[in-house]
Amino acid sequence: MPSSAAPAGTASGRGALDRYFRLTERGSTLGQEFRGGLATFLAMSYIIVLNPLVLSGTDSAGGELGIPRVAAVTALAAGIFTIVMGLWARHPFALAAGLGINAFLSITIATTPGLTWPSIMGLVVLAGLIMAVLVATGFRRAVFDAVPPALKTGIVVGIGLFIALIGLVNAGFVRRLPDAAGTTVPVGLGTGGELEGWPVLVFIVGLALTAVLVIRKVRGAILIGIVAATVLANVLEAVFHIGPSVDDAGNANPTGWSLVAPSMPEWTAPDLSLLGQVSLFGAFQEVGGLMAALLVFAILLSVFFDAMGTSVGLAREAGTVNPDGSIPDLNRVLMVDALAVAGGGGASGSANQIFVESGTGIGEGARTGIASVVTGVLFLLAMFLTPLIHLVPFEAVAPALVVVGFMMASQAVDIDWNDWGAAFPAFLTFILMPFTYSIANGIGAGMIAYAVIRTGQGRAKEVHPLLWLVALAFVFYFGMGVFRGVLGLG
Template sequence: MENFFKFKERGTDMKTEMIAGVTTFMTMAYILAVNPNILGASGMDTGAIFTATALASAIASFCMALFANLPFVLSAGMGLNAYFAYTVVLGMGYSWEVALTAVFVEGIIFIILSLTNVREAIFNAIPTNLKVAVSVGIGLFITFIGLQNAHIVVDSATLVGLFSFKGSVAAGTFQSEGITVLLALIGILITAFLVAKNVKGNILIGILVTWLLGIVCQLIGLYVPNPEAGFFSLIPSGIISMPASIGPTLFKMDFSVIGSLDFLVVVFAFLFVDLFDTLGTLIGCASKANMLDAEGRLPGIKGALLADAIGTTAGACLGTSTITTFVESSSGIAEGGRTGMTAIVSGILFLLALFLSPIFLAIPSFATAPALVIVGFLMMQQVTKITWEDMTEAIPAFICIFAMPFMYSISEGIAFGVISYVVLKLVTGKNKDITPLMFVLALVFIAKYAVL
């Protein structure tokens, strides 16, 4: 194992990797509950989706470990699953079988692009300052996701606002929603304390302690589950359960409309978002882990991209939407994960979740929110590496950073960063700084906004 994973070379050990793998899994275990809920709106069997999501996540994560030896974990991408269900199926009127076919075709295209170095070339073409900006932007993005998941940040007349404890008491929802918001805030402070004291496994401990506090609150009656409002019991309903049959979604694809223009547009949309979400996640997480070399390149990226592509293809065959590298991988990296063993551990836990789903589905979002907030802080530290003195470098980096959380998309952040970088370099006469591929990328992004 030492020869394959190179623990000593990367400054880690088996214990650290195992803690990192468990941490990453716990911060993204919500996908096992959320993905069936979202894709189920398209008419798919939710039990089969749960099984397909767990299996595809495990397969893709194992591929990441074996092909690239990197600590990145994969599962069904958020946003892409919503596009699958609400836009392609409910909006455009296609059957979910056709949507799965589009995901399958996207996966095949990605396998080809990964093997021919196209995706790797795009990764390497992005300037160093923009790569750092991607890392910082993802930090803000996952912080925002964590605050949303915990309901600390809510919808308001100003688009977003702070949760109102006074309002929850008046509405009679404090014992369901209000107390979980309070627990999330306490969890952030607990996790921050553990990080400040450099306690080993600080993020994982923060998740478990916050969850345990929630269980105590439920036992003494301070927290009252309200399933209709989305607040479930924090105590697992059991330990072991048999996985649902995957039969209703296995290989259920429909190739009858594969040549239509609308179908190609759907494939392109999946392809575009997945491509730049994955590249952004790899850039951000690798930057945080100091895995990029002196030229800003990620050793083993071809294997990482191939794992992502194979995961998407396998996921479509099993019955789930696009599989992509999860930004929550940064939580495991923050725990010290540096090798594929982190991905192996998370993959094994996805398989265990098939038989221990009552435990994993009981992990509340308010317990994982502190992990996302603290990881966001850790990724934010990269901002000092940006060359702020050069405005043609700093301004595109800033645009990239704010676009991710405010537009709720990693790919949009990259797109706006690339476009502004190329335009600013052109109008200031610094044409030599623009590589041909960056120029092509800017044109592709502009064309994308004109067409979609």
């Protein structure tokens, strides 16, 4: 008598967890998802230290935000929104305080006379809410669909180069160098043009090991590389007492660890007193309506395209793009990102965005939202282990970023280099992302170039009307300083 059980691999023969997260459909397993979620967390956990360093002293009202308080809300927001991404959007995309936007807030916006930190966070919340409306109305998806294929490929390649540069810089392999005249050249090799110090050795060993394991298709290759480099880093620190590149007194140590020296994390109660310290419309009173509106626009345009570009790159790397080029549940991805921008502002920890380092987990095999749930839970635990990055230095995860960057950049072969009208804008897109340390800058330059070159070729009809609108918005964005000066806004 034939069995009535459904064959393995069919929808009825799979469990509810498998069906909901599409594990089998996406060619993944629970083991891959857990490894991928852990790898993404290890690659991203530095933000718990770095975001407070960027933001902690930016309150122009007189007081400082404080590193412990910013660290706590950074981990909390990252954990919550990454879990939401995993459970609702079901993609292996993790979110945390965006590095580009937090620097923009602390270095540019926070220096505006009279503007307080709660009011700055109010601007971020408003930008996130506006973006959520744009997602709900379908506008953000329509802009995504208007981007030509060559630019989408350029975005993927650019994100790959950006990830690799982050890894090289984090490891101290690439740094700014003084020239003979005492000024600076953009980048150079190591310290003073030479590679020196134990941390750089950790990076080199980790990169070689990870590359070999990936080439040999060893399961868990990226995670093994991170763990091995971490062990080596902790052994070297215990033996040689290398210390961080800048100590607590501000003294430089060029051959030290790039951010913190490896050490065991300590158990502390998180200080969440910054939560809700937001003045939604305070900036309109402090600097005037026009100036506040311009600042909201600048924040909105920056975060609007970061998630769009990052999600394209990560989805294509994960192989979850549909045959027609669309991304499953893209509206959910974009909505979570918009709410994370607003939620990050509400937590007073800066706008949260999809992190390109999610590619580390994807390179480890993550294909579903389960990996994001794992990453999010680890961020919540990190609130109490302040911070876990003390155990895993930058130099240990940097090799994974370089390898994943290579994987994504290899898609440059899909660009038709004989079609200058598409290839040159794609080229601008992927070189400006790492060169300006901004995904949005690369996308903006590529869109402007595409519209201009196609028009110059007499093929303006090939430029989608929405692409024209976005290109004009980016012209305004890039010229923000000029417009502010013309309007007398400082």
